[in-house]
Amino acid sequence: MTAVRTVVARLAPLLACLGLLAVWQCASFALNNDSFPTALEAIRAIPAILGDKEALINILASLRRMAIGFGVAVTLSIPLGLLMGRSRAVASFFNPLLMVIYPVPKAALMPIIMLWLGVGDLAKMLVIFLGVSLPVIYHSFEGAKAVEEKMLWSGAAMGLSAAQRLIRIVLPAALPEILTGCRTGLVLALITMVTSEMIARQSGAGNILFNALDMGEYDIVFAMIIIIGAMGICLDAAFERMRKRLVRWSEPQFDIPLSFS
Amino acid sequence: MNARDSIQDVLLGLVPIALLVALWQVLISFGYAPVTLLPPPGHVFARLMQQLLTSNFQEEIAATLFRLFAGFAIAVVLGVGIGLAAAASPPVNAVVRPIVRVLAPLPKVALYPALLLLLGFGHESKITLVAADALFPILLSTYYGASTVEQKLIWSAMAAGTPARQVLFKVVLPAAAPSILTGCRIGLVISCIVVFLAEMITSTDGLGHVLVTAARTFQAVDMFVPLITISLLGLILNGLLEALRSYLLRGFPEV
Numbered sequence: 001m002t003a004v005r006t007v008v009a010r011l012a013p014l015l016a017c018l019g020l021l022a023v024w025q026c027a028s029f030a031l032n033n034d035s036f037p038t039a040l041e042a043i044r045a046i047p048a049i050l051g052d053k054e055a056l057i058n059i060l061a062s063l064r065r066m067a068i069g070f071g072v073a074v075t076l077s078i079p080l081g082l083l084m085g086r087s088r089a090v091a092s093f094f095n096p097l098l099m100v101i102y103p104v105p106k107a108a109l110m111p112i113i114m115l116w117l118g119v120g121d122l123a124k125m126l127v128i129f130l131g132v133s134l135p136v137i138y139h140s141f142e143g144a145k146a147v148e149e150k151m152l153w154s155g156a157a158m159g160l161s162a163a164q165r166l167i168r169i170v171l172p173a174a175l176p177e178i179l180t181g182c183r184t185g186l187v188l189a190l191i192t193m194v195t196s197e198m199i200a201r202q203s204g205a206g207n208i209l210f211n212a213l214d215m216g217e218y219d220i221v222f223a224m225i226i227i228i229g230a231m232g233i234c235l236d237a238a239f240e241r242m243r244k245r246l247v248r249w250s251e252p253q254f255d256i257p258l259s260f261s
Numbered sequence: 262m263n264a265r266d267s268i269q270d271v272l273l274g275l276v277p278i279a280l281l282v283a284l285w286q287v288l289i290s291f292g293y294a295p296v297t298l299l300p301p302p303g304h305v306f307a308r309l310m311q312q313l314l315t316s317n318f319q320e321e322i323a324a325t326l327f328r329l330f331a332g333f334a335i336a337v338v339l340g341v342g343i344g345l346a347a348a349a350s351p352p353v354n355a356v357v358r359p360i361v362r363v364l365a366p367l368p369k370v371a372l373y374p375a376l377l378l379l380l381g382f383g384h385e386s387k388i389t390l391v392a393a394d395a396l397f398p399i400l401l402s403t404y405y406g407a408s409t410v411e412q413k414l415i416w417s418a419m420a421a422g423t424p425a426r427q428v429l430f431k432v433v434l435p436a437a438a439p440s441i442l443t444g445c446r447i448g449l450v451i452s453c454i455v456v457f458l459a460e461m462i463t464s465t466d467g468l469g470h471v472l473v474t475a476a477r478t479f480q481a482v483d484m485f486v487p488l489i490t491i492s493l494l495g496l497i498l499n500g501l502l503e504a505l506r507s508y509l510l511r512g513f514p515e516v
Contacts, residue, residue, distance in 0.1 A: 088270075096274035096277075
């Protein structure tokens, strides 16, 4: 009985995918609209996109930009967030600035950044960097703030310097929260990637998607939506697996990321 | 923390914002950035003030706000409803959970072309996108808030004769309120961001459209105005939600 249950639990997301595709199929039959292809038609268009060399290079270029933007953002944001969590002066220094930046859509900075840096990779990576930074800073901040004082006192009593305490006590203790932030950041990186490419139509997955929309190639539009959606789900699942290994000792607070745009 | 400390905190927090504006001004004064690419801050804020008084710009703000509130309201109703239902009933949970798992990490902006094709270029597609993006944080925090309600509270309510259905509204909902409001706060920021993006992609009005029009005509000053406006809107809405939160949670310890 338990074996059956675990199999069902493991297959549940897959079943949900199939269910959603079935709903889509029925909906497109019911609406019978030219601009709304059936799920099968969209899936049939996927091999054509992935087989096309140029499209593939485009998608890989997108992923590369995303990886660089995400990597730089994470390496800079975690130390800042931890410092903010441990020092009230640093926190009150940066908090209002972050609050002002938070509701600004990062992809909306794209037209301005493009004026300075051109339409190339740098502008897009900068936008992805900005988008990822905020949730990572915020979660690192919350994580570091919640570290138990007694552990820090014991560390200090055993002769750890402030920097050592930050790395050897605060960082591991805040790790679950930090990784939650990184997971949000990952989804966010993907979203920012798509929108930045939609605004600077030069290359990338977002470019293919919105060009197809303008050309009226609706099966490609929906096929790209499936591809981008699958990228999101796969990246998220891979990250979740890594996260579980890193923080096996801690109960996950959220097992699904809170996505931001 | 006393009042003097908090005033100090606020003053300290204004420093980086002031520094940023100063850096902005310095870049222009020393000629590192041409005025056509980076207009001076004084110029931008003057333009913002001037625009805020024109009825045209006010209409754009109204259009954006309408979409933002409509989408956010739908997300709150659906998110709290589904979240509570999933926490209260295992069968609902078994259905909702895998679907949420698949849909939550999906970049919703990629769905926007599909929404455009299905719902047209008007309000509906943008409101749906906002609702879809704001829904998941609210749903998830409602679910976690409602499923971590202390069992003893529910038992005592039932022992006192509360019918099972009323327990949901009289015990679970209030106990989950802090968590729900946190989710709403995240959802609100997301709504601000998404409504702007949707208007940038295709629109004939709204703040996002103002930005795109300015970008197409290389009016750098007019590009900063909608960005600052949405940032201010986000701050104001966040402040309102914070006030609502402290009113609703006035009985709770340490909020």
